Amino acid sequence: MRSIAALGAAILGMLAAVGRIAIFAAETLSHLVRPPFYPREFGHALLTIGYFSLPVVGLTTVFTGGALALQIFAGGARFSAEAVVPQIVAIGMVRELGPVLVGLMIAARVTSSIAAEIATMKVTEQIDALVTLSTDPMKYLTAPRVLAATLVMPVLVGIGDAIGIFGGYLVGTGRLGFNPATYMTNTINFLEWHDIVSSLTKGAVFGFLAALMGCYYGMTSGRGAQGVGRATKQAVVAASVLILAANFLLTELFFAA
Amino acid sequence: MIELSDVQKAFGPKEVLRGVNLTIPKAESMVVIGGSGTGKSVMLKCILGLIRPDRGTITLDGEDVTEAERDAFLARFGMLFQGAALFDSLHVWQNVAFRLLRGSLKRPKAEAREIAVEKLRRVGLKADVADLFPAELSGGMQKRVGLARAIAAEPEIIFFDEPTTGLDPIMAGVINELIREIVTEMGATAMTITHDMSSVRAIADKVAMIHDGKIRWTGPVSEMDSTEDPYVRQFVSGSAEGPIEAVR
Missing domain, CATH: 3.40.50.300 (P-loop containing nucleotide triphosphate hydrolases)
Known part of the structure; x- marks a missing residue:
């Protein structure tokens, strides 16, 4: 009986958390369309989330593209299908690995930073100070970050996809003996607009989730250094899990025949 | 009252x-x-x-x-918080003039800065502090900046x-x-x-x-x-x- 009660309490707790996050998301979206707007904060968020994430996105995807080419070549050799390396690298990077890896790297880099920054602001009464200065923290802190992440993530994913394919190209032509021109032709001919649109859509959704989780856990953080640490950890975990879950749902939506 | x-x-x-x-x-x-x-x-x-x-x-x-x-x-209202609660990402003058740079009390940037420098002077801080970040100030100076921010809009x-x-x-x-x-x-x-x-x-x-x-x-x-x-x-x-x- 006690274990059933514990299970019920855990489920209720989880549903309550989902409800709180849904309300927070709805409130954030409502602030995106209601003035005042803070273009300076939006610009700053675009720069920190987008531009400064380029190195980590580039490094992650170039190595993954290279490793993917090696794996496909080795695996394909088992049934004489080595020639499909360019096509599979392209489709693998664009449909799945590009958006997911960039999403997870953004969760690690940006979600943690947003959660820690906002939680520290809360602990040091900067959020209260904003309110006393007639500034809504949801408008000033949350809305610009969420909008910037949602808009800039498709660009990062697009760049990540291209760099990942380039990583595969480098390994394919330099190590596996593919002809450079043929590799590129096979890659370009194989990709469809549908693949690219799905990739960029995933990027936008993942960007929204990553920034939203950072803001939510920052705004609801507990007191002291421990509160900031817990908020940061919870934000990264929640963003990562939600990105993977959303990836499954979006893949189902785009590609289920 | x-x-x-x-x-x-x-x-x-x-x-x-x-x-x-x-x-x-x-x-x-x-x-x-x-x-x-x-x-x-x-x-x-x-x-x-x-x-x-x-x-x-x-x-x-x-x-x-x-x-x-x-x-x-x-x-x-104006408020001086216990730990000053200055915004780390903004310069000192932007902290002081925060209310004057946005919302219903918004002024042109140059005028807001001028008021901020004047309020900093009022609390005993020199104009060159205006372009520093809060983290570069001592605890006492941060309190003064917080005080300048509290009085900036003459509440x-x-x-x-x-x-x-x-x-x-x-x-x-x-x-x-x-x-x-x-x-x-x-x-x-x-x-x-x-x-x-x-x-x-x-x-x-x-x-x-x-x-x-x-x-x-x-x-x-x-x-x-x-x-x-x-x-x-x-x-x-x-x-x-x-x-x-x-x-x-």
Whole structure:
């Protein structure tokens, strides 16, 4: 009986958390369309989330593209299908690995930073100070970050996809003996607009989730250094899990025949 | 005039405010004293609407603060936070002029900066501090910047939350003097919460003692040392003996 009660309490707790996050998301979206707007904060968020994430996105995807080419070549050799390396690298990077890896790297880099920054602001009464200065923290802190992440993530994913394919190209032509021109032709001919649109859509959704989780856990953080640490950890975990879950749902939506 | 009537607030099972009744007359400096955890900060945050009381009413010039138009209501207030609460990502002058750079009090950038530099001068800081970041300042300087921010929009009411906490006695004295001068010169209504008796003597026109979530005593600062109230006597003397438990 006690274990059933514990299970019920855990489920209720989880549903309550989902409800709180849904309300927070709805409130954030409502602030995106209601003035005042803070273009300076939006610009700053675009720069920190987008531009400064380029190195980590580039490094992650170039190595993954290279490793993917090696794996496909080795695996394909088992049934004489080595020639499909360019096509599979392209489709693998664009449909799945590009958006997911960039999403997870953004969760690690940006979600943690947003959660820690906002939680520290809360602990040091900067959020209260904003309110006393007639500034809504949801408008000033949350809305610009969420909008910037949602808009800039498709660009990062697009760049990540291209760099990942380039990583595969480098390994394919330099190590596996593919002809450079043929590799590129096979890659370009194989990709469809549908693949690219799905990739960029995933990027936008993942960007929204990553920034939203950072803001939510920052705004609801507990007191002291421990509160900031817990908020940061919870934000990264929640963003990562939600990105993977959303990836499954979006893949189902785009590609289920 | 700010009036609190039977204000109650609990966090879970913990009752922090248990029926606070207090009147802060216009253009007077009221200092609320009391030990740690007695509800001073919660009371102040209730007045500002940062925390919603469970029961009771708070009025500003007769208007219920929970029904007032938020922007217009908050535009009448300035607040110095305990840790200054300066925004790390903004320059000192942008912190001071924060309210003047956005919202209903927005001014052109150059004018806002000019006002910020003038307010910094008023609190004893040189113009070259304006372009530094808060992290580059000492604790005392941060408090002064917080004070400059509180007065930047020339509010009618200024709140000071533990203005001298963490400062050495000399710097605490400087901050106390500044607060007194500024409040007098602006003719503002001031409410300070503190447990620093030197601040009380320097800043207060009137004193209120809060204990266990209720106001135990109020009176002019001149009567604070001669009152027979056992709570005030124990607090002012700093004695461990008396009705206030030393270990809470």
